[in-house]
Amino acid sequence: MHENNIIEEMLEYIWIAEEEHGKAEREFLYDKFGRKTTDNVLREMAEKGQTDLNDTDIILTETGKNRAKQIIRRHRLAERLLYDVLEVSNETFELGACQFEHFVNEEIIASICTLLGHPLVCPHGKNIPPGDCCISVRRALKPVVCPLSKIKSGVRVKLVYITTSSHTSLDRLSSMGVIPGLKLTVDQRYPSLVIHFGETQLALDRDIAKDIYVRIIHS
Amino acid sequence: MHELEKKEVDHNKIDSRIALVGNPNVGKSVIFGLLTGKYVTVSNYPGTTVEVSRGRYMGANGSIEVVDTPGSNSLIAQSEDERVARDILIEGTEKNIIQIMDSKNIQRGLLITTQIAEMGLPVAIGLNMWDETLDRGISVDTVKLQETLGVPITKTIATQKYGISALKNSVDSIGVPRLKIDYGNDIEEGIKKLEELLPEYPLIKKRAVAVMLLSYDEALEDTLKIDAEILKRIHSIRDEIQKDFSLPLSYVITRKRNKYVNNLLKGIITYKVEKVDAGMVLRNIFFFIIMPLFSFSVGYKIMDMLLFTISRYAGAGNQIMLILKIAGGATSLGFFCHYLFSREYKTSRKVSSIIGSLTMHPILAWPVLILVLWCIYKMVGEFGAGYCVDFIEYKIFGSSVEKSGGFDIKFLVPFTGIEYVVTHVNFQGINYYLGLLCQTFMSADNFFFEMFLGKEAGLIQVGLTYSVAIVLPIVGFFFLGFGLMEDSGYLPRLAVMLNRIFKIIGLNGKAVLPMVLGLGCDTMATLTTRILDTKKERIISTLLLALAVPCSAQLGVIAGILGSMSGVHFAIYVFVILSLMFLVGFLSSKILTGTGTDFLMEMPPIRRPKITNILLKTYYRTKWFLKEAVPLFLIGTFALFVFIKLGILTFLEKAASPVVKHFLGLPVETTKGFILGFLRRDYAVVSIFKALEEKAGSLKIDPNQLIVALVVITLFVPCLANFFIMIKERGVKTAFLMLGFIIPFSFLVGGILRYILRLLPI
Numbered sequence: 001m002h003e004n005n006i007i008e009e010m011l012e013y014i015w016i017a018e019e020e021h022g023k024a025e026r027e028f029l030y031d032k033f034g035r036k037t038t039d040n041v042l043r044e045m046a047e048k049g050q051t052d053l054n055d056t057d058i059i060l061t062e063t064g065k066n067r068a069k070q071i072i073r074r075h076r077l078a079e080r081l082l083y084d085v086l087e088v089s090n091e092t093f094e095l096g097a098c099q100f101e102h103f104v105n106e107e108i109i110a111s112i113c114t115l116l117g118h119p120l121v122c123p124h125g126k127n128i129p130p131g132d133c134c135i136s137v138r139r140a141l142k143p144v145v146c147p148l149s150k151i152k153s154g155v156r157v158k159l160v161y162i163t164t165s166s167h168t169s170l171d172r173l174s175s176m177g178v179i180p181g182l183k184l185t186v187d188q189r190y191p192s193l194v195i196h197f198g199e200t201q202l203a204l205d206r207d208i209a210k211d212i213y214v215r216i217i218h219s
Numbered sequence: 220m221h222e223l224e225k226k227e228v229d230h231n232k233i234d235s236r237i238a239l240v241g242n243p244n245v246g247k248s249v250i251f252g253l254l255t256g257k258y259v260t261v262s263n264y265p266g267t268t269v270e271v272s273r274g275r276y277m278g279a280n281g282s283i284e285v286v287d288t289p290g291s292n293s294l295i296a297q298s299e300d301e302r303v304a305r306d307i308l309i310e311g312t313e314k315n316i317i318q319i320m321d322s323k324n325i326q327r328g329l330l331i332t333t334q335i336a337e338m339g340l341p342v343a344i345g346l347n348m349w350d351e352t353l354d355r356g357i358s359v360d361t362v363k364l365q366e367t368l369g370v371p372i373t374k375t376i377a378t379q380k381y382g383i384s385a386l387k388n389s390v391d392s393i394g395v396p397r398l399k400i401d402y403g404n405d406i407e408e409g410i411k412k413l414e415e416l417l418p419e420y421p422l423i424k425k426r427a428v429a430v431m432l433l434s435y436d437e438a439l440e441d442t443l444k445i446d447a448e449i450l451k452r453i454h455s456i457r458d459e460i461q462k463d464f465s466l467p468l469s470y471v472i473t474r475k476r477n478k479y480v481n482n483l484l485k486g487i488i489t490y491k492v493e494k495v496d497a498g499m500v501l502r503n504i505f506f507f508i509i510m511p512l513f514s515f516s517v518g519y520k521i522m523d524m525l526l527f528t529i530s531r532y533a534g535a536g537n538q539i540m541l542i543l544k545i546a547g548g549a550t551s552l553g554f555f556c557h558y559l560f561s562r563e564y565k566t567s568r569k570v571s572s573i574i575g576s577l578t579m580h581p582i583l584a585w586p587v588l589i590l591v592l593w594c595i596y597k598m599v600g601e602f603g604a605g606y607c608v609d610f611i612e613y614k615i616f617g618s619s620v621e622k623s624g625g626f627d628i629k630f631l632v633p634f635t636g637i638e639y640v641v642t643h644v645n646f647q648g649i650n651y652y653l654g655l656l657c658q659t660f661m662s663a664d665n666f667f668f669e670m671f672l673g674k675e676a677g678l679i680q681v682g683l684t685y686s687v688a689i690v691l692p693i694v695g696f697f698f699l700g701f702g703l704m705e706d707s708g709y710l711p712r713l714a715v716m717l718n719r720i721f722k723i724i725g726l727n728g729k730a731v732l733p734m735v736l737g738l739g740c741d742t743m744a745t746l747t748t749r750i751l752d753t754k755k756e757r758i759i760s761t762l763l764l765a766l767a768v769p770c771s772a773q774l775g776v777i778a779g780i781l782g783s784m785s786g787v788h789f790a791i792y793v794f795v796i797l798s799l800m801f802l803v804g805f806l807s808s809k810i811l812t813g814t815g816t817d818f819l820m821e822m823p824p825i826r827r828p829k830i831t832n833i834l835l836k837t838y839y840r841t842k843w844f845l846k847e848a849v850p851l852f853l854i855g856t857f858a859l860f861v862f863i864k865l866g867i868l869t870f871l872e873k874a875a876s877p878v879v880k881h882f883l884g885l886p887v888e889t890t891k892g893f894i895l896g897f898l899r900r901d902y903a904v905v906s907i908f909k910a911l912e913e914k915a916g917s918l919k920i921d922p923n924q925l926i927v928a929l930v931v932i933t934l935f936v937p938c939l940a941n942f943f944i945m946i947k948e949r950g951v952k953t954a955f956l957m958l959g960f961i962i963p964f965s966f967l968v969g970g971i972l973r974y975i976l977r978l979l980p981i
Contacts, residue, residue: 167435167467169817174473175293176821177327190581192715192728192818199323199355201575201822203715205727208817 005102006033010041011050011068012075012101014058019126024058069129074101076122077112083123084116093123106131117145148195149209153188157214169208176202183217234281237390238307240335241319242327243290244823246347248272249377250319251287254387278387285317292327294334295434295469302438308340309423309442315341315393317386322346322359322374325488329480330473332368336396337427342370343389345382349374351824354569356491364487369397378829400479402430402472409433409460416449433457434469505570510559511552517586518551519544520593528786551586558583575825578712588716591709595700596778599739603696604775612688617648619672619680620663650680669860676863682856686849689772694844697739697771698837706828706836710735711820718818724801725759725808726751727818733760737768742941743844744768745948755813759804761949765937766961767800776904777929788922791976795930799968851940858939859895868894882970883927886914892928896935897942903932923976927969934965 013032017024029038042058045051050064060068078100082093104112110133113119118134121127145160159182162170173179177200184197193209195202239247239254255274275284288304296302308316316335320328325346335342346352352359365372371389375382401407413429420428420443431439432453440450457468464471522544558580563573578584610626617623625647629640654663654672661668672680704710710732718728730751737744741764748757748764769777781789808815862868871894876887888910896903907928911920937945945954 162470166817167469169819170467170470171293171295171434171473172819174470174477175295175330177330177477179474179477187576188579188581191579192718194579194715194822198326199321199357200327201824203579203711203718203728203818203820203822205718205722205818208819 006037006041007045008071008102009033010038010045011060011064012071014051014060015065015068015072018060026058029058070106070131071101073129073131074104074109076126076128077109077116077119078104079122079124080116080119080128081112115145145213145215147210148186148212148214149189149193149206151186151189151214151216153186156183156185156217158183158217160213160215163211163213169211173208173212176200178202178212184214233275233284235278235315236284236286236312237315237317238286238288239317239319240288240304240308240331241290242292242321242324242331244821245290245319245321245324245328246377247287247290247319250317250345250347250375250383250386251285253377253380253383255285276387278390283390292330293473294331294338295431295436295473296438302442305439306442308335308338309420309439314422315343315390317343317345317390319345319347319375322349322352323355323357325359325364326477326480326484329483330476332396333398333400333476333480334427336398337400337424337430338422339395339424339427340422341393341395343386343393344368344370344372345375345386346372347375347377349382350376350379358489358491360487360489367397367483367487370394378832398479398483400475402475405460405463406433406468406472406475409456412456413453416452417445430472433460434472435467436469502570505573506559506564510555514555515548515552517548517555517590519548521551521586521589522547524589524593528790555583571825571827575708575712575822578709578825579715584712584716588713591704595697595704598700599693599696599771600775600778603692604771605779607692607696608689608775611692612684613648614646615649616684616688617651618674619650619654619657619677620674622651623648650684653679673860676856676860678853678856678860681859682853683849686845686852690845690849691841693771693775694740695837695841698840698844699833701736701739702833702836702840703828704735706826706833708823708825711822714818714820715822722815722818723808724763724804725811725815726756726804727816729818729820730756730760733764734768737764737770738774739771740844741765741768741770741937742847742944743840745941745944748948752816753813755808755811756815758811758949758953759807761945761953762807762957762960763800763804765941765945765957766803766934766964767796769796769933770938773904773933776908777933780904780908780925781929784920784922784925788926792926792929795926795968795972796933799934803964847940851943855897855939878966882966882973883931884973885924885928886910888914889928893932893935896932897939903935904929907932923973926976927973930972931965931969934961934968937961 010029010033013029014024017028026038026042029042033041042051045064048063049061050067052059052061075097078097079093082096082100110131113131113133118130119128148157148159151157159178159180161180162173162178177197178184182197184195187194187196187201192203193206195204239251241247251272251274255276272287273284274287275282277283286307288307289301291301291304293301294305294308296305318328318332318335328344332342332344346359346361361372361374371392371394373382373386373389375386377383402410410426410429410433413432414425417425417428419425428439428443435457445453461468525547526540526543558577559573578587614623614626623646625643625645627640627643629638631638650672657668657672669675669677671678674680676682704713713735714728714731716728717731721727721730730748732750733744733747736747744764745761748760751757751760777792778789781792859868862871868891872887872890875893876890879885879890879893880887885907889907892903892905892907892910895906908920908925911924911928915921942954942958945957949957
């Protein structure tokens with residue numbers, strides 16, 4: 001019985017190979033994991049019904065695909081979390097995500113996914129396989145946290161948090177009453193973003209708006 | 220731009236002092252005017268009160284001095300003008316405060332009130348724009364609010380002079396607001412620690428100072444001149460508290476304030492969501508008559524202008540032209556109506572807010588802008604710079620040696636083209652009569668006659684005549700148009716539209732004000748660059764104003780000359796100037812160090828402008844301008860006179876003529892025009908045009924030569940007045956550096972343009 005981690009790593013690798021090259025060949029795996037380990041692990045996976053083996057190509061079964069999808073999802077969500085929220089630097093967040101993916105359970109991943117606003121792609125621009133939480137969001141159109149700059153015009157939103165690095169912008173916004181909890185409506189996006197709340201209408205740069213995170217209110 | 224009272228105020232006579240504070244754009248300046256009877260330039264563009272005005276009125280208990288402060292959203296200073304407002308409260312001798320609030324936005328006003336309460340200053344509150352509150356179905360329980368705060372509250376409508384005397388009287392029952400915010404244990408402890416370190420202040424409570432210091436108000440440390448040793452300890456206390464919060468302390472504090480104010484207002488403000496059916500007739504007139512007519516004429520006019528540019532090549536008959544124009548109108552009608560009826564007709568929004576969003580619409584706003592500019596051009600360029608200038612210059616002032624020939628009083632019968640002459644006025648011009656008077660005791664070639672009434676550089680004949688004959692009509696009409704744009708709320712919306720473009724040249728939408736003002740007068744616009752936040756932005760805008768923005772005097776003449784040539788050449792001229800503006804702006808934004816700021820601006824609602832206010836504003840601005848510009852024109856004329864007499868002008872002409880002749884390919888006679896450009900930009904245009912005309916004789920002027928000349932003269936040195944203001948605002952070094960760049964650059968561009976134009980098949 002091999003360690004779960006290696007199986008997970010290999011599943012992940014096969015998934016990525018399929019994503020990038022359309023198929024996963026045994027040769028790829030030999031390069032990465034070594035001939036002996038690969039053969040052993042693959043045999044184990046086949047016993048579990050996760051792969052179909054033929055001479056060169058490795059094809060994931062439905063069970064294998066689902067398992068791999070979960071792992072990829074964890075990995076890429078972890079990347080998003082480390083990169084966007086914790087602002088871990090470029091070199092280390094990849095490594096962190098690799099460790100992360102093995103010890104979080106589905107419940108935690110669902111919470112992280114919700115926290116991040118059910119992102120569609122990882123920081124490298126690859127797709128994040130949707131989980132149950134994302135699908136239910138799509139069906140029920142639950143509130144999503146996203147930057148103000150992405151909100152369509154005419155939509156009413158509630159401010160969740162501001163992450164601007166500039167003190168001045170933050171102070172200027174807050175002294176105008178733009179603080180978390182504020183409900184505002186986006187009037188237009190081009191040529192500049194215009195919002196209104198109460199009787200105040202405010203025009204602002206996209207550079208400021210992308211740091212303001214809001215949730216859509218349905219009413 | 221601001222009417223400043225420089226008279227020393229007699230301090231013995233003043234019994235008490237009041238400072239007017241409030242958010243930007245709540246009507247402080249109007250109320251200041253009403254309280255004191257003094258005029259301050261009022262506009263709804265934020266940052267217009269850059270300097271502080273003082274005035275006074277007689278209250279029940281003697282004379283009261285009032286200070287108008289720049290609007291600020293917080294007494295923790297974030298920009299230069301907010302600092303001014305805050306420092307007046309801390310440093311000055313003013314003890315009482317009248318706070319003006321926009322009653323539609325009481326929350327934001329109360330944010331300031333909490334800070335005033337913290338300072339321990341007594342305040343009376345004026346809830347201004349009360350009528351707009353009623354219009355919007357917002358009801359404010361002022362009795363309850365007054366009880367909660369413990370300060371007198373007066374409802375006012377400043378534009379209708381409603382509630383002003385009540386506001387004056389309320390000053391007698393003034394009080395410190397009963398507001399106290401608990402900032403939470405961590406911050407409160409820090410405040411206590413700071414209070415122990417700080418000395419007592421004569422006017423304000425230590426708690427307020429402590430809170431401001433915790434909010435990273437570094438300007439305040441400067442103002443209060445806190446001892447370096449103590450400051451160090453204050454900083455270490457602040458940094459210690461900051462560790463407990465992930466967000467800046469200033470933000471945490473403002474959030475607490477916001478929360479406090481929102482709780483306070485529960486039950487005081489109620490919003491009625493009721494459909495206002497009143498004005499249905501007006502609304503339908505707007506949708507079915509005004510807008511269709513307007514949009515049709517927009518399209519028609521734009522097509523007209525387009526056809527004018529290509530008319531020489533199109534060769535189309537009048538009928539086809541008409542059909543094209545009508546098609547243009549119909550297209551525009553279609554687009555506008557589609558937008559209006561699919562998006563706005565069924566909503567219950569007010570007409571003014573529909574216009575508001577129309578003027579910021581990503582596509583439809585552009586034709587509106589073109590039409591607005593065209594209207595301003597018609598008014599300023601054609602009527603002001605053309606007709607009025609000609610009339611005042613040649614008929615009213617005239618020449619000292621020649622008769623002007625008088626003029627007819629006549630009126631046109633509309634649509635018939637018939638002129639009806641009432642009478643002929645046999646007035647030969649002021650200068651002619653002055654000349655006659657002088658010639659009774661001296662000859663026309665006497666030194667003093669030439670100095671005052673000489674044709675080339677006489678102080679009266681040239682200096683005074685030009686400054687009054689040009690400035691009065693052109694600048695006056697421009698300010699009128701500018702005032703209309705300002706008061707209707709169009710100007711800030713222009714900032715929204717142009718923000719992205721301005722970003723490229725290192726500025727942001729806020730810079731629209733100086734740039735548009737520059738089309739009126741670059742001198743005044745250079746003064747207004749003060750409203751920009753960073754030094755870098757101020758330098759870039761000053762440079763662009765001096766280089767590429769032609770003032771209305773120049774623009775009027777240039778448009779007149781080019782308009783009579785051909786549309787293509789006009790288009791080339793506009794294209795060259797605009798692209799140079801971008802190029803220079805872009806490069807200087809890359810070269811100059813420092814940062815730009817992000818665009819964040821409040822949009823005032825679209826309002827119907829009050830004509831009396833605009834006229835008054837125009838009057839005061841023009842008066843201000845005359846006061847500033849006339850002496851400069853006189854100095855400039857005198858300098859020119861000295862130059863001529865000493866022969867320096869001839870020398871300069873000779874020195875510059877090789878460049879003009881061989882590099883620019885222009886006749887040598889135009890050199891004088893370029894040199895005169897320093898005195899008056901439009902005069903240079905005229906004299907070059909005349910020189911070209913004489914050179915061409917009976918032939919037509921070569922349009923390529925004309926374009927080169929006009930481009931060079933537009934880019935070429937700013938006028939003397941502008942240069943003085945540049946020195947004053949940006950310093951001697953920067954001003955001369957700019958001049959040193961502009962002069963060679965303009966000639967270089969002219970030379971290159973000459974060769975490019977040769978290659979083009981025009």
